[in-house]
Amino acid sequence: MLLEFWDAIKLLSNLDSGLAEIVLLTIYVSGSAVLLAALLGIPAGTWLGMQKQGKVKGLTRLVYTLMGLPPVVGGLIIYLLIRRQGLLGTFGFLYTPTAMIMAQFLLATPIVIGMTSVAVRSKGKNIHETLVSLGARKGLILRSIIWEARYGILGAVIAGFGRVVAEVGAVMMVGGNIEGKTRVMTTTIVLETRKGNFDFALALGLILLIVSFIFNVILYQIQQGGASDDE
Amino acid sequence: MKRFLSILMVFLMLVTFATGCGTTDGDNGDAGDNGDNGDAVVEEPGRLILVTTTSTYDSGLLDYLLPFFEEEHNYEVDVVSLGTGAALEQGQNGDADVALVHAKATELEMVEAGHFVDRIDVMYNDFVVVGPAEDPAGVKESADIKEAFAKIAESGSEFISRGDDSGTHKKELELWTLSEVANEGDWYVNAGVGMGDTLVMADEKLGYTLTDRATYLSMAETLELEIVFEGDESLFNQYGIMAVNPENWPDVNYDGAKLLIEFMGSEEGQNLISEFKPYGDTLFFPNAE
Structure with missing residues (x-):
């Protein structure tokens, strides 16, 4: 089997453009979903983290619960919205990358909100009090708190990406795994496994890990670059 | 460096796992013991x-x-x-x-x-060809499966293929070969999903697909698709x-x-x-x- 594994890697290295297309689509879909989730989730999470804990207890629990939303349920919700008889049926989103981004956005956003709020709550308390006592304006306070909590927030974004890039239930459902249009890495792995090409599927899994690794390295670099200013 | 090491660890685990599985290959050869005896006398x-x-x-x-x-x-x-x-x-x-x-x-x-x-x-x-009730490709009037597939290809209506190497997919490919039309183009949707998901997709996209009768009947109530062609001998499975x-x-x-x-x-x-x-x-x- 080790030999098969090696063969599969060799197979991957001289594969046609199909594989590159799949990898690029994976990055495009999950990257867009996480970017949108960050745009909504970081402000929302910061707001949630700055509220008095007792006041937002229910909301916090709701967000934490949604962090565990099964991908296939997220996919089902989006599917029901965008199918022909659905509320957004007229736009024809079903079986397009847009539909996949919508589903993954739904999965990533609670994670970004939840983890951001935790980071803000643990980091923001002291600085908030200090800045208020110094008479700082609200905008400055907000920016300072986000800056102080940046490691936690970055972790939130990484966790969000990790969740969506690895999930298969939602993208399979709303994307349909169409060759050349909506086929991403995880759905390819499921397909190849069902065909019985286990070695090929395993090698694809390794590539997925590498993609995830590169994404983390880049984010880590950004974080390091920002941190060198004041450390 | 620490990150690199942890990735290396994961990789090593995979390799260990892989070689571990490989050793079973050595057990081939003699058929000594054929496993459990499941006779009715055994409790x-x-x-x-x-x-x-x-x-x-x-x-x-x-x-x-x-x-x-x-x-x-x-x-x-x-x-x-x-x-x-x-x-x-x-x-x-x-x-x-x-x-x-x-x-x-x-x-x-x-x-x-x-x-x-x-x-x-x-x-x-047997397999059946299903499609929208309006039948834009006019498949219903086909004399045989060859004509039915050719009409779908010519009309430009979408055809959803299982694309997963399943028995149904293999049958479908046989039928394309038989009908001597190329199953290529924008109209030919190569979806890598199961039969149920393929039917839902054909239903949503107002396209055609090949399905086994049992799966179609089990879902017929939720679908607007209708059987547009059936009964050809080459559709037997x-x-x-x-x-x-x-x-x-x-x-x-x-x-x-x-x-x-x-x-x-x-x-x-x-x-x-x-x-x-x-x-x-x-x-x-x-x-x-």
């Missing part, structure tokens, strides 16, 4: 792993049929439903005892290659059952597999199959010899 029920295709399993036939066998021979049959490709691969690797699939040409090749033994024909069902070759894998339950094969081919088994009518009509037509 503990014997265990038999049957790999089959998703479409067979989803039809409910096995849930209906297997209890008769289990009762008679004191066996527990664990059914694993996979795509045809994966089902045959599992059998070939000795991870199952017996396989019930519908890709006759491939099955015979596998028997020829020595991966399976004792194959018999069990039954057949032969099911076969065969045992994993015990000479390759001494640990497989060959005795149990043989009992199940005999049961499926017996008069009792064949009668039971023809009496399976979940939607009013016979879905599988027994034809064991």
Whole structure:
């Protein structure tokens, strides 16, 4: 089997453009979903983290619960919205990358909100009090708190990406795994496994890990670059 | 560096796992012990792993049929439903005892290659072409399947293909070859999903697809799709059952597999199959010899 594994890697290295297309689509879909989730989730999470804990207890629990939303349920919700008889049926989103981004956005956003709020709550308390006592304006306070909590927030974004890039239930459902249009890495792995090409599927899994690794390295670099200013 | 090390660790774990599996290859050769003896006299029920295709399993036939066998021979049959490709691969690797699939040409090749033994024909069902009720491609007036497929290709209506190497997918490819039109272009949607998902996709996209009758009937209420072509002889779909070759894998339950094969081919088994009518009509037509 080790030999098969090696063969599969060799197979991957001289594969046609199909594989590159799949990898690029994976990055495009999950990257867009996480970017949108960050745009909504970081402000929302910061707001949630700055509220008095007792006041937002229910909301916090709701967000934490949604962090565990099964991908296939997220996919089902989006599917029901965008199918022909659905509320957004007229736009024809079903079986397009847009539909996949919508589903993954739904999965990533609670994670970004939840983890951001935790980071803000643990980091923001002291600085908030200090800045208020110094008479700082609200905008400055907000920016300072986000800056102080940046490691936690970055972790939130990484966790969000990790969740969506690895999930298969939602993208399979709303994307349909169409060759050349909506086929991403995880759905390819499921397909190849069902065909019985286990070695090929395993090698694809390794590539997925590498993609995830590169994404983390880049984010880590950004974080390091920002941190060198004041450390 | 720390990150690099942890990635390396994961990789090493994968490799260890891989080589660990590889050592079983050395056990090949002699068929000394054929696993459990599942005779009726043994009190503990014997265990038999049957790999089959998703479409067979989803039809409910096995849930209906297997209890008769289990009762008679004191066996527990664990059914694993996979795509045809994966089902045959599992059998070939000795991870199952017996396989019930519908890709006759491939099955015979596998028997020829020595991966399976004792194959018999069990039954057949048929495929149908389904599409939108308005039938924009005019498939309903086709004289044969060749014409039906050609009309879909010419009309530019979308055709959804399973694209997953399943028995249904293989049948579909055969039919394209038969109809001598190229299954290429924007209209040919190569979806890598199961039969149910493919039907939903065809329904949503107002396209055509090839499906086995059982899966279509089980979902007909939720779909707007209609049968637009049926009855051509080349749409018949032969099911076969065969045992994993015990000479390759001494640990497989060959005795149990043989009992199940005999049961499926017996008069009792064949009668039971023809009496399976979940939607009013016979879905599988027994034809064991």
